[in-house]
Amino acid sequence: MGLSVRWGTTVGDDRDTLLAAFLHAGERADAVIVNGGLGPTVDDLSQEVAARAAGVDLVLSGEWLTTMEAFFQRRSRVMSPNNRKQAMLPETAEILDNPIGTACGFAMDIGKARFFFTPGVPRELRRMLEEQIIPRLLARSGTQTAIRLKRFHSYGLGESHVDALLQGVEELVPDGSAKLGFRAHYPQIETKVTVRGADETDIDAKLAPVVTEVRKRLGNFILAEDDDTLESVILKSLKKQQQGSLTVVETFTSGQIAARIAPLPGAEAVFRRGVVARNVGELWDALALTVPCEITREAAEAVASAARRQSGASHALAVLIDLDDGPDRIDFGGSICLAIATENDVASRRSRILGGREWVRLGAVELGLDCLRRYLYGLPVTERIDFERT
Amino acid sequence: MGLSVRWGTTVGDDRDTLLAAFLHAGERADAVIVNGGLGPTVDDLSQEVAARAAGVDLVLSGEWLTTMEAFFQRRSRVMSPNNRKQAMLPETAEILDNPIGTACGFAMDIGKARFFFTPGVPRELRRMLEEQIIPRLLARSGTQTAIRLKRFHSYGLGESHVDALLQGVEELVPDGSAKLGFRAHYPQIETKVTVRGADETDIDAKLAPVVTEVRKRLGNFILAEDDDTLESVILKSLKKQQQGSLTVVETFTSGQIAARIAPLPGAEAVFRRGVVARNVGELWDALALTVPCEITREAAEAVASAARRQSGASHALAVLIDLDDGPDRIDFGGSICLAIATENDVASRRSRILGGREWVRLGAVELGLDCLRRYLYGLPVTERIDFERT
Numbered sequence: 001m002g003l004s005v006r007w008g009t010t011v012g013d014d015r016d017t018l019l020a021a022f023l024h025a026g027e028r029a030d031a032v033i034v035n036g037g038l039g040p041t042v043d044d045l046s047q048e049v050a051a052r053a054a055g056v057d058l059v060l061s062g063e064w065l066t067t068m069e070a071f072f073q074r075r076s077r078v079m080s081p082n083n084r085k086q087a088m089l090p091e092t093a094e095i096l097d098n099p100i101g102t103a104c105g106f107a108m109d110i111g112k113a114r115f116f117f118t119p120g121v122p123r124e125l126r127r128m129l130e131e132q133i134i135p136r137l138l139a140r141s142g143t144q145t146a147i148r149l150k151r152f153h154s155y156g157l158g159e160s161h162v163d164a165l166l167q168g169v170e171e172l173v174p175d176g177s178a179k180l181g182f183r184a185h186y187p188q189i190e191t192k193v194t195v196r197g198a199d200e201t202d203i204d205a206k207l208a209p210v211v212t213e214v215r216k217r218l219g220n221f222i223l224a225e226d227d228d229t230l231e232s233v234i235l236k237s238l239k240k241q242q243q244g245s246l247t248v249v250e251t252f253t254s255g256q257i258a259a260r261i262a263p264l265p266g267a268e269a270v271f272r273r274g275v276v277a278r279n280v281g282e283l284w285d286a287l288a289l290t291v292p293c294e295i296t297r298e299a300a301e302a303v304a305s306a307a308r309r310q311s312g313a314s315h316a317l318a319v320l321i322d323l324d325d326g327p328d329r330i331d332f333g334g335s336i337c338l339a340i341a342t343e344n345d346v347a348s349r350r351s352r353i354l355g356g357r358e359w360v361r362l363g364a365v366e367l368g369l370d371c372l373r374r375y376l377y378g379l380p381v382t383e384r385i386d387f388e389r390t
Numbered sequence: 391m392g393l394s395v396r397w398g399t400t401v402g403d404d405r406d407t408l409l410a411a412f413l414h415a416g417e418r419a420d421a422v423i424v425n426g427g428l429g430p431t432v433d434d435l436s437q438e439v440a441a442r443a444a445g446v447d448l449v450l451s452g453e454w455l456t457t458m459e460a461f462f463q464r465r466s467r468v469m470s471p472n473n474r475k476q477a478m479l480p481e482t483a484e485i486l487d488n489p490i491g492t493a494c495g496f497a498m499d500i501g502k503a504r505f506f507f508t509p510g511v512p513r514e515l516r517r518m519l520e521e522q523i524i525p526r527l528l529a530r531s532g533t534q535t536a537i538r539l540k541r542f543h544s545y546g547l548g549e550s551h552v553d554a555l556l557q558g559v560e561e562l563v564p565d566g567s568a569k570l571g572f573r574a575h576y577p578q579i580e581t582k583v584t585v586r587g588a589d590e591t592d593i594d595a596k597l598a599p600v601v602t603e604v605r606k607r608l609g610n611f612i613l614a615e616d617d618d619t620l621e622s623v624i625l626k627s628l629k630k631q632q633q634g635s636l637t638v639v640e641t642f643t644s645g646q647i648a649a650r651i652a653p654l655p656g657a658e659a660v661f662r663r664g665v666v667a668r669n670v671g672e673l674w675d676a677l678a679l680t681v682p683c684e685i686t687r688e689a690a691e692a693v694a695s696a697a698r699r700q701s702g703a704s705h706a707l708a709v710l711i712d713l714d715d716g717p718d719r720i721d722f723g724g725s726i727c728l729a730i731a732t733e734n735d736v737a738s739r740r741s742r743i744l745g746g747r748e749w750v751r752l753g754a755v756e757l758g759l760d761c762l763r764r765y766l767y768g769l770p771v772t773e774r775i776d777f778e779r780t
Contacts, residue, residue: 006407008400013571017396040550043571076779080550100720102550121574123746160430160492164470181403181433184511248666254652255645258666262644263751265718268668273676276638276648276664278657282701286663311672328655330490356513361653389466 003141013043015052022053026111031137033129036120038103040082046117051090053110061089064104071102096132098124105132114140148203152191152214154221155230155370156385159184162191165217169193172213173206186359187366187387188230191218220379223370230369231260237376238270238315245272247311249287249303249318251280252334256365257319272313280320295322297337297348304341304348315376316341319368323360333389334360338368340375347371347381351388363387393527403433405442412443416501421527423519426510428493430472436507441480443500451479454494461492483507486522488514495522504530538593542581542604544611545620545760546775549574552581555607559583562603563596576749577756577777578620581608610769613760620759621650627766628660628705635662637701639677639693639708641670642724646755647709662703670710685712687727687738694731694738705766706731709758713750723779724750728758730765737761737771741778753777 007028011017018037025032037046051058065087072079086102089095096105096116103119105128116133118125154162159182170178177197183190193210197203215222223230238244248258248271258274261267277283284293287306291299300320308316322335333354340347349371353363371381397418401407408427415422427436441448455477462469476492479485486495486506493509495518506523508515544552549572560568567587573580583600587593605612613620628634638648638661648664651657667673674683677696681689690710698706712725723744730737739761743753761771 006401007411008398010398010400012396021397039574041553041572077776080554082550082554121576123749160470160472163431164472182431184429186511250645250664252653253649254661255640255648255664255666256653258645259643259649262666262668263642263646263747265747271644271666271668273672274640274645274664274666276645276652276661276666278652278661282663286701311676357653357655359513386467 003137013037013045015045015049018045018049019053022049022110022115026053026113026115029113031140032110032113032115033133034115034117035125036118038086038105038117038119040080040086040102044085047088047090047093047106050093050108050110050115050117054090054092054108056091058088059091060084061087061093061095061104064089064095067097067104068102096128098128100124100127107133107136146199146203147194147196148200148207150193150195150207150211151226152193152218152222153188153224153228153230154191154218155188155223155366156221156383156387157189157218158386159189161386162189162218166191166214169210169213169217172209178206178210187363188223220374220383223373230366230373231264234369234373234376235261235264235267235270237373239266241314243314245270245313245315247272247307247313247316248274249283249307249316249320250274250276251278251283251319252321252323253319253361253365253368254278256361257317257368260365260369273307273311275307283320295320295335295337297339297350300337300339301341301346301348304339305346308341308343314342315372317368317372319364321360321364323357328357330354330356332356332360334364336364336367338364338371340372340381347375349382351385353388393531403427403435405435405439408435408439409443412439412500412505416443416503416505419503421530422500422503422505423523424505424507425515426508428476428495428507428509430470430476430492434475437478437480437483437496440483440498440500440505440507444480444482444498446481448478449481450474451477451483451485451494454479454485457487457494458492486518488518490514490517497523497526536589536593537584537586538590538597540583540585540597540601541616542583542608542612543578543614543618543620544581544608545578545613545756546611546773546777547579547608548776549579551776552579552608556581556604559600559603559607562599568596568600577753578613610764610773613763620756620763621654624759624763624766625651625654625657625660627763629656631704633704635660635703635705637663637665637697637703637706639665639673639697639706639710641667641673641709642711642713643709643751643755643758644668646751647707647758650755650759663697663701665697673710685710685725685727687729687740690727690729691731691736691738694729695736698731698733704732705762707758707762709754711750711754713747718747720744720746722746722750724754726754726757728754728761730762730771737765739772741775743778 009021011021037044093106093108098105101119101124105118107116118128170180179194181192195203195207224233250257255276262271291302300318304316304318317340319338324333336351353360374381399411401411427434483496483498488495491509491514495508497506508518560570569584571582585593585597614623640647645666652661681692690708694706694708707730709728714723726741743750764771
């Protein structure tokens, strides 16, 4: 929203520590968002400590009690007596509506800051942020410099490799108002470009050369931008094709590849079938394969082709994994053979990933999906990635 | 470990804010763990700001440079020049080894506290905590009161319901040294009992009646305790049976049920086959079913039985979901029909869950797995849960 988040504090359900945290934040900030501690249980202390911090009394809110009773009634549930505690609010509190839960959000002043108290349940928090808090924050902030965040999601390049590739990109905006940041969440890396400017037009002009250069330097490794995801660009491409549809065959990834695509809105028309087996013999039986039962590129191609034929999908992705034996340590690895089949074509690659069971599984899910993206967008499927050992 | 974590601070990659955070923490705490900011990129500032906070110089560590070069050599990769920055350490730093990454952990004094700097990559952090930091913290803490955390994982009861059921349990330990806490992470709720005592024997004596009472009151809803999980207790039960094996059929849960069990160590001998389809017609084709193609308890039973026969598994779980039409809002729901089949038996239940797409998907995954647990342990599969609407 163009507002800087400067400080985050996490404390336990302890009265003295919470009080110190509220008082500190009230001195340091213009606005403070407090999350959690509004529930019905004994360890939920936010209202009580907020009242103490502001030196006001806790009073029963008839308004919120009524809202809560209606909430339970709509769900044909009986309100438990301890829910009444959730309607005890500091007397200076302004209620922030929570249409999807029983915890009452509220706003009040502590020290020099406006505090916004929100429920710990993530979706209640998000709803309250969007509908109640962000509008109030923007109104309080008045006019301000415009800011924009542009994001690039990539897979296959390590963080320091991305950083090295993007050396000098910040300097494309001579007044220093463009800033690069990275968020590595294995296996993807997010490259964030933040640009400040006088207004949207100024930002457009500053951002354009940076975006062009980042796209050029990271090339095929950029899998999506901004709110798009690897799975959403795959779904988009399949939908654009006449009757595009997908079948997925998995081993050690255990359904995680299917679970990234199949539940998306619109996927019901695209996702045809998913098959999971931990034992390749089981897969060979299920697909009635006659090729040798082993994990090779050729076998992956045969699996993908057979699964596509069996399900009638336009595309099939098969990801076979030969896991190492031995304990789950940093040098534990897996050899991945994956293939993508269409009616008249098949592509495949072999890759070896080290780093422990979970690392191999996550890497294989991403490698499979990314190769499918590359195939669908006409990019090379076998381009070398930083995470593999060949 | 029996050490209290009192305060968490999150700040951005900004020199002034980091400096203020280090100085504050150095006044408040005995020990401070700093996570992140040790990477090779321009926004990694921990070493630089730590040196400033302690008033010492930043110097190149020949020891860590050599370690890093060896790290890259072992992986047949070339060290990028910006990795050299990772070997610049405050001159008073004591190196904490990081055997699985290039970021150098280190310890040093700032203010009255000992600071431990750790890499942001979660598994590097965990390794360093276990091997380097926790032993140093325990050594510094000297003798102390013993403490134990006992955890119960449940599914099907809301947080305020669990709280109401457990009223008075803390008072079973008259000296007030037992404390109840809850962590609601939909769809599971974790009930945590913390007990302090003079020594382990004292704790055993205090904890025993509490554990008995919690088990009695939450009953069949407790799905696992401590480090056990819903999926690990299912796997354990299947392994205990002669040739116990599992096949899973999913629709909107999209492979997420299979993904909870199949990748676990030992699951390769138990998990037989997973089938995912978003379209029930596709499922009927795959299983060659002759019953009417609709989502009912009877159909779920037929699907589970057919999938079990087709794969030869001892048990099959089928979870069929009839999603509502319309936008993804809080009142968007799904009707779930699930069944568990063995060679000579079949059990099923129908349940309706509201709360939006993701809520329904997560709820259905958990309901399916929990019914399978109940079936395997001889508990009622149709016991009513708080999250359903019937």
